[in-house]
Amino acid sequence: MIKKSHIPKLDDFLDGGIPEGTSVLFCAYPGIGSETFGYQILNGRLQEGDKGFIFTNVAEPSSIIYEFNKYGWDLEKNIDEENVFFVDGSSYFIGSPVMGKYSIENYSQIKEVVKKAINDVPSGVGVINNLSTLVDYLGVEETLETIHEWNEFAKLNKTVLIYIFTKWDYEEQFIDEIKSSVDCLVNVNTIEDRVIIGQGFMVVSSSWTTPSNEMALFFIIQPGGVRIYIPKILVTGPHNAGKSTFVKAISKKSVSVDRKALGKFKTTIAMDIGHMEYKGFVADVFGTPGQERFDLILDVLAKEAVGAFILVDSTLPETFARAKEMISKCKAEAIPKIIVANKTDLPGALTTEKIREIMKLGSDIPIVPASAREKIGINEAMDAFLALLYRD
Amino acid sequence: MRLCVESGVPGFDDLGYSDLGCGIPENTVTLIYGPPKTGKSIFSHQFAYHGLLNGESCLCILTDYGINELKQNMMGFGWFLETQIQNDMFYVIDAISRLTGDVFPDSNTYKLTSLNDPADMMVKVGIGTRFVLKRSDDFRSVFDSLTTSLAFNPDKLVIRFYRAYMHRLKEARGTAIVNYTEGVASDVVENAIKSVSDNIIRLDGEYLTIERMGGLKNIKAPYRITDKGVTVEKE
Incomplete structure (x- = not known):
């Protein structure tokens, strides 16, 4: 019984x-x-x-x-x-x-x-x-x-x-x-x-x-x-690093609050919300906007987050400083995080070693090469994240 | 990033430059041991108070005396904790008051635990490190002392707890002092405690000996306990 x-x-x-x-x-x-x-x-x-x-x-x-x-x-x-x-x-x-x-x-x-x-x-x-x-x-x-x-x-x-x-x-x-x-x-x-x-x-x-x-x-x-409780995962990084695409890629369902900047390209103005279910790990995913004028939202989104994906555009090292600033503004220093080196399929993409060197990151923070658009490296990024979370 | 923290003990930081600079190496655990009544607790209070004055929060584990006695002892040297307590900078895990009956209700910065429940003590250390790290990126910890824990638990368990405490503190990048009264445990246990610790300082009532700290070894200097606390003197 x-x-x-x-x-x-x-x-x-x-x-x-x-x-x-x-x-x-x-x-x-x-x-x-x-x-x-x-x-x-x-x-x-x-x-x-x-x-x-x-x-x-x-x-x-x-x-x-x-x-x-x-x-x-x-x-x-x-x-x-x-x-x-x-x-x-x-x-x-x-x-x-x-x-x-x-x-x-x-x-x-x-x-x-x-x-x-x-x-x-x-x-x-x-x-x-x-x-x-x-x-x-x-x-x-x-x-x-x-x-x-x-x-x-x-x-x-x-x-x-x-x-x-x-x-x-x-x-x-x-x-x-x-x-x-x-x-x-x-x-x-x-x-x-x-x-x-x-x-x-x-x-x-x-x-x-x-x-x-x-x-x-x-x-x-x-x-x-x-x-x-359902944990909260952050996806953050500089403007146009591919956060919305990444949120969609790791989520079963997702919505974006965005608008077309200059009537042409979509840009996130509030947040992306997704629901991730991967190898038994269930989480709500919050993608932050990348532009500085929306930074006030970061603190709110960061509360109660148990981990973060930091997206960077591998072809744009000049945006890495902004990525580090966003890690700090999201209080992501104090939660498990991995760097997703996005757009790795594009010409001029830097290697993960070079990105680590420029961003001055310790070896304890994994960097995973990926292309959110081409769905390359997504599972690897989630595996690296879970390994970090579960301390495998 | 700084490599050492100021001890707050007059004369101590001048004893010699270790590989890491002068003071107590940051993000390490220092064992202070010696016979009873030689100033171990006073040294650790000085260390904690100096950090508090510099804006560093403190996680304090008390097993020998409660919070009131701590405040009184420190007040005797002109070290007042009230403001730091009000500002949530001083976090106390009290493992003795339940036993003595001198119990205060739990608060944001005051948690009761039991001497014979290392698992619960460790839970409070986990919550405490998170709390103090939110208050300041650099923080200190004082554990006064391992001696009483040994009286209420199997020796092996105390060493397990000590290792887990060290791990938690160092992960959080804190700097800690742990006190132990010489001769209470067997030689085997005493050696195990020493071998686990990063730095070792011995106080014998007359001389302070840095047995091991950074690159320093066997540095000896006389000290006195004055109204400023432990004061290390030149030979």
Whole structure:
């Protein structure tokens, strides 16, 4: 029997939800809090009338109750009604009073105590927060053995186990073993450039369905929890670099707000809007106007953008300074970006090396040769962009 | 692009030119270690305050004392934080107050976390770096100290956290000071902490030794703690 995860989009990825008796690992890059996923699943299941528990070896139960309140979820009432309980593996170790149905005062007790907790919530859900802390207490081998035993026990009891895991700098082999110990792996990644500017989750493996390669970008709100959003991608660059054509080339659908300058050539006067869907990545695309008199729009368009394509006309190096100015005005220094060297098919087009040299760009910013009109290099540009976004 | 930042500690920047100039190499993490009560925290406060006076925001992680104690300690040297806090230039991640019960509500620039929850601390570091970078392109960070984290977490986890913190700080191109009290952890852990750090300075109560920083090695000078904070003197 499959039950909803109560995480938006995750149920679509998982073919309806999470089957009873299975284990799900949320594997988060340091800097992203993934415990909200576990808490939101638990809260949803409690509202459906199921029972559950939280094993914590990080925050104390009182802090978790406080967090739940901030999300607008009433954990205390469920504790009072004996729908949910804590396995407190935190308080004793920091000298606070222990709280919960079970408590841990010695790490050697963990395996058996959690098994008791699983036994108490048949067809329910248990949240294990945090598996990575457990590793450094128990060691790699004992942790793996413990997970296997819990998962086997949970399967018999039809209890879903949700593991919260922070991917610190462990050996790759250990990470692989942890990942293969569970029925379903959800990666929680950052989108960053200097700092974290976004976060997304993706189902990497699942024993009951074939995962898509789609990443859902999300933010966490209080109250509310995990919320999905469609990210915004900027396409910017100097006048006549080919931005509108590029927006059309990467979008399934697009519209332009433009007019014919001097009655002859179209020029964008407000923006191009497109919707990009490529290899599971979905985004709204905003193409900025290139002329300086419309620069006031750039700041508005730049808000909440998670990445940018900077278009330059490969045949016109005199416009590169303007391109750099637009990177700055769009605040694109602080988001992942690639340079699309457009019109590469035209005579006099500079090589990407020459463009990098003139624009004084670091090697970390990819430059992709392309011709938006001839649809050359479009997929390469999008691949380079996704590689940057996902930090492949 | 400048290569070093001024430490704000009188006499320190004159100790010698490293490969990178004088001061503390920019975009590095400097470990300050030594016995208790030798001025490590004061040095880091000077470093943070000097940056603030130059318009550089600061991300401060507190594990030994809360925000009130920090303000009081700094006030003793005439370093007033109120304006910087009001201007959102001073961002504090407080990992101790939950434990001591001296809790303030979260704000734009004040986030509570727990000492035994490095994953959450790292989340706050992520949010904090983004915040301070919006305030100023150059920023500093102070982590005072690793010592208490070691008391509440497995050693390995603290080192993992330290590496992740360093990575995040350096990606954001910040310059950081991290304090650690000598002798609290085993030699193995202490060596691991040192080997991870970019620069190492030791304070022993009488002498300040730059064990490693840029091209500098084993430079020793006497210092005193005066009403101006740590002051490095000429031999």
